[in-house]
Amino acid sequence: MNDAQAQRFEKIWQTIREIPEGLVASYGQIAEIAGVPRGARQVGSALRHLPPGHGVPWYRVLQVSGTIAFEKGSDQFDEQSKRLLQEGVAILGGKVDMRKYRWQPDLDEFLWKPRGAWDDA
DNA sequence: CTGATGACTATAG
């Protein structure tokens, strides 16, 4: 694996690490933030290649519809839903309500650095 | 190089 690939994966993993506990993001969303336009599939690929002991909250990444990407009934599906429920993310009808749990970096900015945000308005 | 694959998504019916 060359540097460019490793770097892209690192960037994606780093982005996923920014998702706050209790919130989720879609593959496409992570791709966009990580600077990989139309790279939703690459995000999935990056997660598939996660090294041991990564500490990346991979379970906070869902399909844009709020559905868990794994097949229902699989071990991975169970593992992911379990972890989400554990941090308060509800799963109704097999899917997460994205309107409610979707992470919005813009909003983070708004909440963390409101200082002077409206000064020149 | 070529073709198949996949932890994706958008759109149409």
Add this chain to the structure above:
DNA sequence: CCTATAGCCATCA
């Protein structure tokens, strides 16, 4: 809501 289709693009055989 579900299926089908078509883009998408890094990876892999």
